[in-house]
Amino acid sequence: GPNSRRLLERQREVDSSAVAYPEDIPVAFEEGKGATVRDVDGNTYIDMFAGIGVLNVGHANPYVLDAVHKQADKLVHTVDFPTEARIELIEKLDEIAPGDLSGNNRVVFGGPTGSDAIEASIKLAKYNTEGSGLVAFRGAYHGATSGAMSITGNKKFKGNYTPLLSDVVHAPYPNPVEMGKSPEAAVEHALEEVQAIFEDPYGGLANPAGIFVEPIQGEGGVVVPPKGFLQGLRDVADDHGVPLVFDEIQSGLGRSGQWWASEWEGVTPDVMTSAKALGGTGFPLSATIYHEDLDTWDAGDHAGTYRGHVVAMRAGTRTIEYIQEHDLLAHARDLGEYIRGRLREAGEGNPHVADVRGRGLFVGCEFVDAEGNPADDVADAVQDYCFEHGVLVWKAGRHGNVLRLLPPLVLTEELAETALDVIVDAIEAATT
Numbered sequence: 378g379p380n381s382r383r384l385l386e387r388q389r390e391v392d393s394s395a396v397a398y399p400e401d402i403p404v405a406f407e408e409g410k411g412a413t414v415r416d417v418d419g420n421t422y423i424d425m426f427a428g429i430g431v432l433n434v435g436h437a438n439p440y441v442l443d444a445v446h447k448q449a450d451k452l453v454h455t456v457d458f459p460t461e462a463r464i465e466l467i468e469k470l471d472e473i474a475p476g477d478l479s480g481n482n483r484v485v486f487g488g489p490t491g492s493d494a495i496e497a498s499i500k501l502a503k504y505n506t507e508g509s510g511l512v513a514f515r516g517a518y519h520g521a522t523s524g525a526m527s528i529t530g531n532k533k534f535k536g537n538y539t540p541l542l543s544d545v546v547h548a549p550y551p552n553p554v555e556m557g558k559s560p561e562a563a564v565e566h567a568l569e570e571v572q573a574i575f576e577d578p579y580g581g582l583a584n585p586a587g588i589f590v591e592p593i594q595g596e597g598g599v600v601v602p603p604k605g606f607l608q609g610l611r612d613v614a615d616d617h618g619v620p621l622v623f624d625e626i627q628s629g630l631g632r633s634g635q636w637w638a639s640e641w642e643g644v645t646p647d648v649m650t651s652a653k654a655l656g657g658t659g660f661p662l663s664a665t666i667y668h669e670d671l672d673t674w675d676a677g678d679h680a681g682t683y684r685g686h687v688v689a690m691r692a693g694t695r696t697i698e699y700i701q702e703h704d705l706l707a708h709a710r711d712l713g714e715y716i717r718g719r720l721r722e723a724g725e726g727n728p729h730v731a732d733v734r735g736r737g738l739f740v741g742c743e744f745v746d747a748e749g750n751p752a753d754d755v756a757d758a759v760q761d762y763c764f765e766h767g768v769l770v771w772k773a774g775r776h777g778n779v780l781r782l783l784p785p786l787v788l789t790e791e792l793a794e795t796a797l798d799v800i801v802d803a804i805e806a807a808t809t
């Protein structure tokens with residue numbers, strides 16, 4: 378609409394050229410509620426994107442905002458001076474931590490972004506092992522700071538910033554569709570490569586410090602690794618005495634229908650990163666959660682001004698409580714099944730829909746052309762159609778050919794149905 382266009386033009390004049398605006402359909406938002414958001418021209422959208430999977434309890438969640446308002450009136454920030462808010466959130470994270478991390482965890486809040494949590498996890502792994510080598514995966518996304526870019530498995534995000542951390546090796550992430558292998562063969566291949574990084578004297582890392590992996594790849598295309606992969610990594614990490622680090626920044630806090638995506642496989646990491654949804658309805662907060670055995674840092678060994686953001690911490694605790702009280706994990710599992718079911722139905726007999734996957738409300742739909750090659754133009758057309766018809770969706774994947782859905786966990790069945798009607802029509806329009 379005209380107001381959106383005006384805002385976009387004004388902002389472009391002053392904003393960094395690094396900002397990636399939605400070029401085809403300029404839209405600017407002014408108000409969100411639950412799983413819907415309204416633009417400055419008065420159009421309402423169903424938000425199946427949630428600010429890259431941040432708004433798990435919805436826009437303007439009143440239970441979270443109530444605590445935010447009260448806290449903001451009292452105290453916003455104290456760095457490391459003790460607060461009830463910080464202790465409460467650490468205890469809450471301990472309660473929902475997976476496996477034996479629960480009851481034994483330590484948390485470091487290093488800063489507001491996911492990248493901050495990744496940097497802390499890299500430092501923690503190096504500090505504890507006195508190693509330098511990092512094992513990471515192709516297709517991974519871990520953030521925009523130098524350490525996080527180093528373990529990111531996508532050259533697009535590394536630009537000309539090299540040299541980054543040099544002691545990094547990327548192994549294949551088991552995506553059966555991309556590899557053209559069975560799920561079992563994909564896992565076997567990926568694990569062999571990881572093992573070789575540790576064991577093959579003709580290559581790999583001389584002095585490994587840790588394995589860094591998303592338990593479900595987000596930016597890489599909503600890739601759910603087949604069964605056995607995470608356990609295989611757990612075994613390699615144990616055999617070689619390095620920490621296994623799960624990046625749950627996109628997959629965690631209920632997104633997958635469990636608190637943590639790792640719980641689908643019952644595999645517990647030594648270190649876990651969280652951000653995005655952690656700060657409630659969009660407050661910046663990230664955390665590195667790790668087993669107390671790794672708590673060897675001396676005071677001051679890792680610093681950060683924003684590790685005492687009291688308002689964001691209150692929002693975080695309230696968010697976890699809200700998910701618990703409304704049983705949103707079960708809701709995410711059920712609604713995710715419904716969404717994938719609708720997409721699979723749409724894909725039946727449609728050769729352009731190569732794969733529908735995900736867990737909970739972390740959903741991907743991969744498009745190919747008539748020859749079976751990645752079709753980013755289909756994903757683009759689906760996204761444009763959805764925007765034009767009031768549904769916000771995003772993309773992901775090596776080739777930008779995966780439709781990615783990350784709706785708030787509070788999405789209702791009615792809204793999900795309406796959104797899927799539009800998405801199914803979009804797929805039809807884009808592929809016929």
Ligand code: PMP
Nearest residue numbers: 490491492518519520595626627
């Ligand atoms: N890790 C993962 C898995 C992510 O999806 C992202 C953000 N998309 C990050 C790390 C980086 O988080 P941030 O953008 O907050 O630095």
